[in-house]
Amino acid sequence: xxxxxxxxxxxxxxxxxxxxxxxxxxxxxxxxxxxxxxxxxxxxxxxxxxxxxxxxxxxxxxxxxxxxxxxxxxxxxxxxxxxxxxxxxxxxxxxxxxxxxxxxxxxxxxxxxxxxxxxxxxxxxx
Numbered sequence: 365x366x367x368x369x370x371x372x373x374x375x376x377x378x379x380x381x382x383x384x385x386x387x388x389x390x391x392x393x394x395x396x397x398x399x400x401x402x403x404x405x406x407x408x409x410x411x412x413x414x415x416x417x418x419x420x421x422x423x424x425x426x427x428x429x430x431x432x433x434x435x436x437x438x439x440x441x442x443x444x445x446x447x448x449x450x451x452x453x454x455x456x457x458x459x460x461x462x463x464x465x466x467x468x469x470x471x472x473x474x475x476x477x478x479x480x481x482x483x484x485x486x487x488x489x490x
Contacts, residue, residue: 368411383409390456392446400454401446408437431468438465 369382385408385459392401418425442458450457 366410369388380411380413383411383413385410390446390454392448396404396448398445398447403442403444403456403458405440405442407439408434436466436468439463465475 365387366385367382369380371379371381373379387404387406389404390401391403392399409431410433412429415428415430416425417428419462426471440463442456442461444456444458444460447455
């Protein structure tokens with residue numbers, strides 16, 4: 365599954381509001397009502413975010429790219445049992461799971477409140 369959406373404001377500003385790609389895999393054998401299963405789920409964004417920073421001392425806006433494909437991400441692997449019904453539907457019961465996640469590698473700088481303010485598409489927050 366993949367989602368990508370933008371909001372367009374009257375002053376022709378486009379803001380990304382959703383950006384994700386998710387893959388869910390389930391391995392099991394068919395033929396019985398209950399069987400063992402293995403699952404793998406991966407979620408990430410696929411386009412970088414752009415954050416506008418205003419430097420009060422230099423009186424300029426700076427655009428900073430943050431994140432991207434597999435930056436950040438969430439990965440989950442599990443083992444369990446699957447219940448199959450109606451020949452095409454199933455419910456997975458995960459008995460043991462391993463989950464890991466990673467935040468963006470380049471966080472925003474920790475600057476003083478006087479030196480920086482955030483700019484939203486509609487207003488400036490200081």
